[in-house]
Amino acid sequence: MTLKRLCRSTLENISHVARNTYVLTFRSHFLSHGVSAGQFLEIKVPQCSDILWRRPFSIHNIDPENDLVHVLFHAIGRGTTVLSMLEIGEGVEILGPLGNHFHYDEHLEEAIVVAGGLGIAPFMLMKRELRQRDIKMQLFYGVNSSDHFCALDQFADYATLHLSTDDGSRGYHGVVTDMLIPYLENLSENASKSLFVCGPTPMLRTVQTIAQQYNIAAQVSVETIMACGFGACVGCAVPMKHPVPGKKEYYLACKDGPVFHMHEIVFDD
């Protein structure tokens, strides 16, 4: 795996792409090469010396020709709000790449991606990888309301979209997992297909049940609170489905993950 590095870069662009949602673009030769979908970066919140920890974000996309890296994020708390107000040309400090990444089985023919809200973030880079490998992409993507959808056009040029909104403002009216069941129901052959999942915990829990029920492989990218992002604080514990009691009961989201096989982990609250 690529070694991680501390990178100082400057902001190339920041754009408001959906409600409260931004794409931040910075230049880094190092980080735009040799990274894979699922890996993440830890970005320092500038100006706020009382905010200690860097903020973890999935690598949303890369543009290796132009040495650019994109991060898609939601301004949800103080740190991300400050990031959303950065101006082009300002310095950003980034640590990465971190964590493991999604794996594509050599027999994989179709990636069934399930994204809830900002869980969409890692899948743009995945689209790039799938296209390179000629693997089909089914994108099940649910959000609260249509103004939260991000980058639909960019996905549509390769993936088949299955959209849902909680409020029915676009696509299926309901949760994204409702759409997944009939789709899996009608699948003839599961061995060459795999689920790739990222989103809020209740969604993950549902997909975990569904995947087991339909006996389909599933990889999930989890988000936990992280102080470091590289195995130093041991704070990002994820309970193991099959622990060795008294010895090893937790994975580390940042080091053993963020991508896990669905059946390896337990989703706590």
Place this chain on the structure above:
Amino acid sequence: MTLKRLCRSTLENISHVARNTYVLTFRSHFLSHGVSAGQFLEIKVPQCSDILWRRPFSIHNIDPENDLVHVLFHAIGRGTTVLSMLEIGEGVEILGPLGNHFHYDEHLEEAIVVAGGLGIAPFMLMKRELRQRDIKMQLFYGVNSSDHFCALDQFADYATLHLSTDDGSRGYHGVVTDMLIPYLENLSENASKSLFVCGPTPMLRTVQTIAQQYNIAAQVSVETIMACGFGACVGCAVPMKHPVPGKKEYYLACKDGPVFHMHEIVFDD
């Protein structure tokens, strides 16, 4: 004395007037009326939630016709640097007016002002008051080098200037108190004259000696570290020249001052 108030205002202007030195202007009907030279304001440092205390600044000048208040300040540490980067239209939170002010004896005919560096700040408002009262103003004003001088033109329209620089780049080459001695030496009558002093502690100590030697009344505005600015923290202690040992040994700079009679206080390091 005017009651203090918490005022929310917006920045009308900020201008760079000398090396590292800025004039910040905001609109406030309340603070631009009924305030006097020597009084100060406590201004909140925006955006930085780890900087707790407000920053104290003398009222530099007022423009009651337009409801404007001016503060002259030096970007010296983190708080003042943030203030110097504020943009027009941003919000500022101000507490004031605070403290006492310079007094003009009814027989006062000439105010001999001694200012070192940013100690010039309160004297623009004093100029306004002196002009209204038809009291002459001699301004002894010393800085490190000529690019530190502020608002000389504005003073020159009323005061007689006696300038000095430590590096000789303008005016007398040396400390401002060197110029004061010959001036006092040649004064025929001291009773109708008074010193008004503000500047760094070593300068104050020298003026204290000189004032005593020449038997001339002197008022000084002191600066101490302040947590509150209105008598609540009891942190801004200034040693009394004539303490009541075991009972009252300190004045409060923010409440009993910031203006004191020279002979009342001791200048610590």
Place this chain on the structure above:
Amino acid sequence: MIDLTVQIGSLTLKNPVMTASGTFGYAEEFSDLVDLNEIGAIVTKTVTPKPRPGNPPRRIVELPCGMLNSIGLPNVGIDDFIVEKIPFLQSIDTHIIINVAGTDEQGFAECVSRLEDMPGISGYELNFSCPNVKHGTTFSTDPFIAERVTKSVRRSTKRPVFAKLTPNVTSISEIGIACENGGADAVSAINTLIGMSVNTKTRKPKLATITGGYSGPAIKPVALAKVFELACKLSIPVIAIGGIATAQDALEFMIAGATAFQVGTTNFYEPDATLTIKKDLEFYCQENNIPRLADLIGSIQL
């Protein structure tokens, strides 16, 4: 209408917002900024039997998210206090708690006895814990002394007595229990942590007294742990103090078991913080359909 009242022993506070001793002067300093009558209870700066000039400067240091102080309990002494400070305090329509300290058992009792006949005083807070005066903390690091002093004050007054505890001990609940046994109606916690700061240019301590009391948002997590410990172990009410700047902070303490709370350092830079917090608590109750704020006390889900 939201019911914000809380009960501390025999006292009913119109709301749980109090001021922390030494951070609100004698209330007069805040009278043009805050409607004093709206505060749940005002605790005055520590008064001692004899006048005290306080410590030499430098007395205060600003730190990220906090501050150090070594004020040293300057005050005019109980005699002048009665003449100079009491009349204004009596004019305020809320509970007035006089914070007292002495250098020995008699000192505490003496202050309280002198005040006992004055109307307009609701109770006393015993400053067992100021770290800035010689022997200032022995009262609250030794449970036997803490109990004895509380008992002797208890005998001197019919009014409620709160014992204010230092966090600079191995077991704050041990001291709290001693005060409860001594007859305290409540404990107030915490006073400042012992802290220090050094000027690396001059190589001198920044405070004239070398070490001082650390306060402000930075100490909130420590205060919360201490308040929780006290609330678990004591049966008298706990009054929370330590880094409270917002209604959210106050709620954390009440959920952890505090009956009321005091706003300290925040008063210096947000002088109207007490009333902002009061208003925000009211909003919070409205939004969350909580008719009685007091129902939150100790509601922590373990």
Place this chain on the structure above:
Amino acid sequence: MIDLTVQIGSLTLKNPVMTASGTFGYAEEFSDLVDLNEIGAIVTKTVTPKPRPGNPPRRIVELPCGMLNSIGLPNVGIDDFIVEKIPFLQSIDTHIIINVAGTDEQGFAECVSRLEDMPGISGYELNFSCPNVKHGTTFSTDPFIAERVTKSVRRSTKRPVFAKLTPNVTSISEIGIACENGGADAVSAINTLIGMSVNTKTRKPKLATITGGYSGPAIKPVALAKVFELACKLSIPVIAIGGIATAQDALEFMIAGATAFQVGTTNFYEPDATLTIKKDLEFYCQENNIPRLADLIGSIQL
């Protein structure tokens, strides 16, 4: 050339920059970010006789200027530690200090004995003070136990032994003196303060263990006061820990009496902080004409 070396008992450190246990993993996590050989000494995460899975999540909480943790000493146990972690540590060209803990006197001695014959280990740090495990702090809140455990470890090793102290006591120097009497070559101070945080929405403690250890810049003033107290009262060296993020922070501690210092929480968000601090200390000495950094130790002007 500036001389950055410092002496702790028989150990000469090439510079006073150490890593704090539990914040630098087993060094390997930092190997692609930091030239490990340049660090004065590396202290590893606590190892215990038996493996430990650690506490359930949530284990960490971010706070303004600080953080809480309740990691709970997860580790593979001394047996696997020797196989899995020691080889990499041995490859680093600097002092390696193994931080050990046990649930009783034997536990500490057992870890040390198992490691005693392994080359490439310079000494041991005894974690007397982790507040996140049951009975974790009794070793350093009771001077008799602290002395006894130190003695028993002392008998098990020829290598230097550092006792790591908790700040959550009335008198840290009382415990420090006990460790000195027990034969410790140095004390490390401080471990985390006990702290707490509450989620006001769910009314649950944010940490699964309710309270946890408070660390980061917010605890620096407390650490400085404790280190100063220890430096005044003990004759063995004091290794400073607590909120050190910059060379200026480190200088405050050294001036107050620390011989060396450990960088903790800062490693999480500035993983190259150790070397930045080292470089800045060198600059500082150059600019201030200080040929030997060690001359600053205890140079405080009172």
